[in-house]
Amino acid sequence: QPRLAMVTHTTYDEELIPEITAGIRVHYSGLFQFGAPDVVVVNVTKDAIWTRKAAIPDAGNMARPSPAEAVELFGLTPTNLKVTFPNPRNPLADQLESEILNGDIDPKRYYPPDVYREPKKDYPRDYTIDVREIALVKAKKAQAKLSEKAAQIQAVIDAIEGSK
Numbered sequence: 001q002p003r004l005a006m007v008t009h010t011t012y013d014e015e016l017i018p019e020i021t022a023g024i025r026v027h028y029s030g031l032f033q034f035g036a037p038d039v040v041v042v043n044v045t046k047d048a049i050w051t052r053k054a055a056i057p058d059a060g061n062m063a064r065p066s067p068a069e070a071v072e073l074f075g076l077t078p079t080n081l082k083v084t085f086p087n088p089r090n091p092l093a094d095q096l097e098s099e100i101l102n103g104d105i106d107p108k109r110y111y112p113p114d115v116y117r118e119p120k121k122d123y124p125r126d127y128t129i130d131v132r133e134i135a136l137v138k139a140k141k142a143q144a145k146l147s148e149k150a151a152q153i154q155a156v157i158d159a160i161e162g163s164k
Contacts, residue, residue, distance in 0.1 A: 001030060004042070004049050008035035081132040088123045
């Protein structure tokens with residue numbers, strides 16, 4: 001007698017669920033769980049079994065850090081504006097079979113010539129980006145906005161003082 005029966009890879013359809021459950025109960029009276037929707041986690045110990053939905057992100061990619069998070073993550077300061085990335089532990093060639101690695105479709109067949117760049121199969125070692133220019137442009141834009149707001153506030157102050 002199994003400790004748990006589970007149906008996986010099925011559509012979680014409210015019309016089908018009672019029928020599926022009834023069909024299973026004809027043959028099995030033990031603990032039963034739907035593994036749908038996908039990503040149901042089953043925990044099994046000697047004394048207990050329980051299921052839960054996995055905590056996963058909505059998208060397959062990590063969220064981009066906010067500017068404040070990036071500053072903290074990379075230790076950026078007005079005097080340190082270089083982002084240094086860690087070196088890869090395993091080159092791509094160690095992770096894929098050569099047939100897969102060399103089986104790419106030639107990018108020149110689908111990229112327009114004006115945007116084509118030679119593909120890099122491996123992440124570069126000792127890769128650093130200096131964000132000084134980006135930070136300077138953003139700081140100057142912020143300064144211009146603040147100067148504009150300061151001028152508007154000064155105009156309000158002048159108008160109030162002029163109406164005495």
